[in-house]
Amino acid sequence: MSLxxxxxxxxxxxxxxxxxxPVRLLFFTQALGCETCPQTRQILDELxxxxxxxxxxxxxFVLDADKATQYAVDRVPAIAVEYEEEGERRDTRIRFxxxxxxxxxxxxxxxxxxxxxxxxxLSPEAxxxxxxxDKPVTMQVFTxxx
Amino acid sequence: MAFASPHITAYAVEATEYPxxxxxxxxxxxxxxxxxxxxxxxxxxxxGAFIEQALQFTSGN
Numbered sequence: 271m272s273l274x275x276x277x278x279x280x281x282x283x284x285x286x287x288x289x290x291x292p293v294r295l296l297f298f299t300q301a302l303g304c305e306t307c308p309q310t311r312q313i314l315d316e317l318x319x320x321x322x323x324x325x326x327x328x329x330x331f332v333l334d335a336d337k338a339t340q341y342a343v344d345r346v347p348a349i350a351v352e353y354e355e356e357g358e359r360r361d362t363r364i365r366f367x368x369x370x371x372x373x374x375x376x377x378x379x380x381x382x383x384x385x386x387x388x389x390x391x392l393s394p395e396a397x398x399x400x401x402x403x404d405k406p407v408t409m410q411v412f413t414x415x416x
Numbered sequence: 417m418a419f420a421s422p423h424i425t426a427y428a429v430e431a432t433e434y435p436x437x438x439x440x441x442x443x444x445x446x447x448x449x450x451x452x453x454x455x456x457x458x459x460x461x462x463x464g465a466f467i468e469q470a471l472q473f474t475s476g477n
Contacts, residue, residue: 306433342425345434363418367437368430377428384419392420396463399471400421407470409417410427412438412448 274316282379286321289386291353293324298338298348300331310347310369313378323386341365349378353385372415417466424470 272279297314299307317324329337331346341350341361349366352359362385370378384390390397418426431438431446441450449457451469 363422363425365425365427366430367427368433370428370430374428374430390420392417392463396467397420399467400417400424402474403421403423403470404475405423405473407421407424407452407473408427409424409466409470410429410437410441410450412429412431412441412443412450413446414431 272316273313279320282317283320285379285383286324286386288388289321289323289383291323291355291385291387293351293353293382293385294359295324295326295382296337296341296350296352297326297328298331298341298343298346298350299328300346304346306369307347309371310349313370313375314349317382324382351378351381351385353387369415374413374415417463417470421470 274282295314295317297311299311311328314326318326331338331343331348338344343350343365345367347367347369349370351362351364351366353362354360362381364381364385366374366378366381368374380391392400418424429437431443437443441448441456445458447460449466451457451466452473455469455472457465457469
């Protein structure tokens with residue numbers, strides 16, 4: 271049974287239909303000691319049925335530690351958003367730590383749409399300013415489900 | 417912002433699931449944004465505020 275109402279599913283289907291490239295959600299998980307991993311998986315599983323451009327790739331945090339390091343993931347559950355362009359995998363550098371429930375689900379959907387070729391919410395001026403960034407910057411946004 | 421710049425990585429962190437991180441950065445209200453472990457931004461500000469903080473870390477600053 272879906273967590274999303276049929277009306278909302280249709281809204282999401284419509285939004286996702288605008289996507290122009292495939293998006294892969296890498297789900298970093300482990301079998302033991304991750305209380306919210308099943309919930310995260312359940313939330314993620316809602317998405318592929320709504321678009322043939324969305325896929326989930328599960329990565330075992332313990333067995334595939336190299337991949338976790340590659341994506342700068344050091345705890346689970348974690349989701350990395352990437353897309354495919356000209357046959358190559360490209361990282362959006364967007365990460366979700368913790369189950370994307372509540373309002374974070376909206377953020378996840380927005381990230382998927384952005385990765386899928388959607389419009390940025392940033393102004394052109396903002397993007398011009400951002401082009402000046404030349405050193406690594408991490409931005410951790412803390413939220414709660416409500 | 418992460419999507420727009422190859423140098424920026426953005427993490428959406430669910431604070432109740434990672435109390436150690438919430439404690440480390442003393443998250444008492446959300447949203448709270450921590451930039452490069454050094455700068456804190458409370459609340460949802462206009463995009464400019466976040467961009468200027470990211471720019472604090474460019475060469476020559």
